[in-house]
Amino acid sequence: MIPLRPQPSLESAMKNLPRSRPFLTALLIVLVLPSLVLARNPFRNAFFSRYPAADGTQLKVLPSNSNHCGVCHFDFNGGGTRNPYGLSLEVRLAGGMSIADAIADVEFLDADADGFSNFVEITDTVSWSNTPTFPGLKTSNLGSVVNVDPADLTPYLTPSGGSDTTPPVVTVLLPAGGESWPPDTVQAVNWIATDDSGIARIDIFLSGDGGLSWKQVAGNLPNDGTYAQYVPDLPGTNSLIRVLATDNAGNPGSGDSPSAFTVESLVGGIVPTTLRDFEMPGTQPFESNELEDPSAVCIACHGNYDPAAEAYHNWQGSMMGQAMRDPLYRATVVVAEEAAPSSGDLCIRCHSPGGWQGGRSLDTGMGLLNDVDFQGVQCDFCHRMVNPHYVEGVSPAIDLQILAGIAAPPTEPANGQFVTDPDPVRRGPYSDVNPSHQWLQSDFTLSANLCATCHDVSNPVFLAGDAPGKYEVDALDAVRPDDDKRNMFPVERTFSEWSASEYAATGVYQPQFAGDKPDGMVSTCQDCHMRDVTGVGANIPGTPTRSDLALHDLTGGNTFVPDILPDFYPELDVVALQAGKQRALVMLSLAATMELSVSPVDGRPAVVVRLTNETGHKLPSGYPEGRRAWINLKAFDASDALVYESGAYDLSTGVLTHDDDAKIYLIEPGISTRLSPILGLPAEPSFFFPLNDTVYFDNRIPPRGFTNAAFTEIQSPPVGYAYADGQYWDDTQYVLPLSARRVEVTYFYQSTKKEYIEFLRDENHTNNLGQELYDAWVAHGRGAPVAMAQQSALLDVSDVAEDGGVPRALTLAQNYPNPFNPQTWIDFSLPQPGPARLRIYDTRGRLVRKLVDEPALAAGSHHIRWDGRDDMGHDVSSGVYHYTVKTDAGSLQRKMTLLR
Incomplete structure (x- = not known):
């Protein structure tokens, strides 16, 4: 006996239905409660109305479950998980089709990918002895069925027992031989394919070596006799087209071009690469079913x-x-x-x-x-x-x-x-x-x-040479000798x-x-x-x-592209x-922490900025071109006049000043001295990522657990910079003018920089996309950098330690995360014990919360949490807030953003 699942009452089921979704409600009534509405099930009625010859067959009646719903469902009592045929209907219903139109629309699909269209499985009772068969079932998913004896289904999964074993006859008319096809064009492929059972599908293949190897270039076509074939960049003077026809009995037959033709080499390009240079293992084109549209299905x-x-x-x-x-x-x-x-x-x-x-x-x-x-x-x-x-x-x-x-x-x-x-x-x-x-x-x-x-990501054109960091071009228009990423040039x-x-x-x-x-x-x-x-x-x-x-x-960490996307796609949310x-802003605010320490250099105040990488990869990481992070340090005198700045960035022009003290974190791939004369391009850092074969500079901060040996092994060592084994931070010292009394330090990140945007504009000779990108970049603030970490410090040069050499500092860090919801952390440090207050104010200057109010707070670092509530315990609204630390040495203030 096959155990049957108990069915809920109509009343209890209706209580659980979503009230704001008429379509889903109607669908759930049918799918979840089939036994209650079996007599008027519109899906069953529509299916057997279109296929009356299937009514009364195994598609409706089985010994272990008569009047079942197994055409669409794995649960033969109905409801629950739908099989591939049922899913194909669901997609179309969600898109607004009627049930009848959805059934008609999927007729010539192969829902269960068993090699036979739904139409053949349901209607072709001439070519096969076991049809109709279930259009959503096959051997590999039979284990998913319930409320039916699988033995009842085994004979009816895939059409079989047919007497037709004769393959289709295929004749390729075009190309006939002798033609010359330029790549990146569309050319006609014409054929005649005949078979007594009819043709279920057509697939087209291209060979560039006279038939020794084939690459599929079109698939699942109707037998129209002609197809406008896009010509890929697969040059060859001994090229052939093969048309493979599969008949409704599952028999394949093919025909080839009468004689060879030529696929020309592409004109243009700095290097003559072809599609063969980038072929790699894995699921290949046409080897898998199409992906569903998430905006219609998921x-x-x-x-x-x-x-x-x-x-x-x-x-x-x-x-x-x-x-x-x-x-x-x-x-x-x-x-x-x-x-x-x-x-x-x-x-x-x-x-x-x-x-x-x-x-x-x-x-x-x-x-x-x-x-x-x-x-x-x-x-x-x-x-x-x-x-x-x-x-x-x-x-x-x-x-x-x-x-x-x-x-x-x-x-x-x-x-x-x-x-x-x-x-x-x-x-x-x-x-x-x-x-x-x-x-x-x-x-x-x-x-x-x-x-x-x-x-x-690696560039398979460049293969590892005889020394670490050296890469060579082995051959072009050829598949690589192996697929080991360690033998290819590292892009990311x-x-x-x-x-x-x-x-x-x-x-x-x-x-x-x-x-x-x-x-x-x-x-x-x-x-x-x-x-x-x-x-x-x-x-x-x-x-x-x-x-x-x-x-x-x-x-x-991308904060630039979300702003410009609606300019190109207004329909986006x-x-x-x-x-x-x-x-992304919150993620960036968590990715690094900053510490400031103060020490004199030759009698002048100096600040050491320590940045700690809190991520599990280099900081920054990912695609190299255009991304960067840097330290901006501003020093002010006693009257609050700016007396020093390093890493200055002009928001109006997008220009980052490369002063002598500037610390900019980035990787600079480029073209080597070996490759430069071959390409006719300078041996220097380059934005042409497919041409780059070396790394000139990489000072990005490594993650916890870093060792030089391991990062050399994974092709990501520091270059032109040094980090000790175990180091996941970087220290930068700034020697300041004698008049400096306060510093503001910001660690900025930028998704892409001006030079790269201009490169994409100026090097695009194909279409106007580079200019359109540049215009959007200008219109949206030139990809303004965002602060990952910030600290302020008061430099108390009058009060020095007993050794006579270390000026004291009061510091206040940027809260993190920022923006935040529901809580954030504020770090500050005191140079010496004493009274201290940390308070939150709104933008009108009204006191919101007293976080610290101590008459004698210990010297050193303090880590304070704010839960987004005022002194009465009420949640405050979204908005910008100011937080201020006050001591006998002075006060510092920063802003933060709460997003509910």
Whole structure:
């Protein structure tokens, strides 16, 4: 006997339905309570109305469950998780289609990816002996069914037993041979494909070596006899086109071009790279099903219910969600393509994985990408990722089959070498869920190795030479000899920096990053960039409240692009983007801490600024071009006149002054003396990232756990600067004028700088995107830097220590996090014991809170928490507040922002 699930009463179920969503309410009545509305189920009625010949067959009646709902549901009593066919209908219903129109629209899809269209499975009773078969079921998902005997289904999963074993006959008409196809053009491919069973699909392949190897260039086409084929940058004088036809009986047949033709080499580019130079392992184009549109599918259950915890709102405001739209990124790709043709393929893999695996990155200039591709790093991608290293007893068992089914499994997670489940099966860390879609529990979503896929990036054109830091070009228009990222030039090493840090080894107590983790320990990328919160993961009634729900904010440090995105895409949610920017500001305020110490140099006051890296990677990290951080120090005399400044930045021009004392943290890749004469470009730091083969300078602050040997091994050592093993801070001394009495010190971060924006404008000879980016940069404040840490200090030069050499200092740091909600921390230090007051005021000067009011406070550092409440214990409203520390030595004041 198959146990049947008890059905809820109509009254109890209706109480739990969401009242503000008419569509979801109607859908839940049908899907959750099928036994109550079976007689008038509009889905069943519409399905058998379209396919009357299937009425009364196994698609409706089975020995273990008569009158079942298994065409759409894994639960044959109805409700719960929908199978791939049911999901394809759900997507269209969410988009506004009627039930009948949705059923018609999916007719020629292959919902369960078993090689047969839904139409064939449901209607073709001539070619097969076991049809109709279930359009949403196959052997690999049979284990998901309930309330039915699986033995009843086994004969009806995939069409079989057909007498047709004759493959289609295919004749390629064009290209006929002798043609010359320029790359980056569209050329006609014409064919004739015939078969008694009819043609189910057409796939097109290109060979540049006379048929020894093939690359798929189009897939799942109708048998129209013609296709406008985009010509990728795969030159060859012995090129062939192959048209592969699959008939409705599953028999494949192919035909090739009558004779060879030529795919020309691309004209232009500083170096003659081709698409072959950037081919790498992993799921290849056309090897996986298309990704779902999150704005049509995922939002239905994971959005519009709690902006503080839900996945959709936070993802939408993140740079992951905007990775493909990012105008700075797209302008970079245009210039990169001009310098090294087809290098954009390396970028599209990670910025639009759906477009890449869908085959629309053949145009590496981004011209083939569709609207869903511009959703960037989206839900269906991350939640279908497969660990490329199968772990017995940990990885889902199906992963062995998936990895065996791809042509080139990756050896390590890097360079966008991802593997995705070819079926629409989402994965995540919880085992106690019952979503409407197919689901597998997988810990890979919690692993930093998932993040490594796109946060360790190398240029495969340059291979490691005979000495550390030396890279050579082995050959062009050729696939690399191996896929080891350590044998390629490092573009980004954020993941590797983490892997060689204390965070990866043991974890670090950093409660400011840890969210709701009770122990305050952080270790993986997700711990900080998707911190734990308390909430529900979906808007479906009964979804459990979790205290370890990963917030899908994916927050980094980009504060510039969220401001300019609406200029390019007015339809975007500005509220979500600005919320993402505010989260980035908070993240930056937590990423570094500052300490000031005072000591004289040759009788003059001097300040030592210590910056401590609180992150799990270098500070700053990530894409090198344009990013920088620096110290701005201002000294004032007794009358508050400015007498010294280092690291001055002009907001009106975007110019950072490189004075003799300036400390600027950045990495400067560039073109080596070896490569310079070959390219005809100067041997110096360069913004042409696909041409850079060396690093001239890197003084970015390493993370906890740093050793020079380990960071040399991961290709991210300091260059032109020195850090001792174990050092995760940097000290900078400033010798000040004799008249200096007070200093203001700010550690600034800037997402991109003026020189890089101008480079992208001036080096773009393809379109106007560089100029449009420049105009947006000007209109939005020239990418103004943001403060990561700030401190003020009073220099008491009259009161010196007994050794006669150390002037005393009163210091007040910028609160952190800032902006904050609901609490923040304020640090200050006293040069000597004495009375001290720390108070909060609003912008009108009214006293809000007395935090410290001591007649004799000890000398040294003090760490004070403000909970966002006034002296009466009431929560204060959002806004700007001033905090002031007063002592006998003087007073210092700073501002902070509370965002409720």
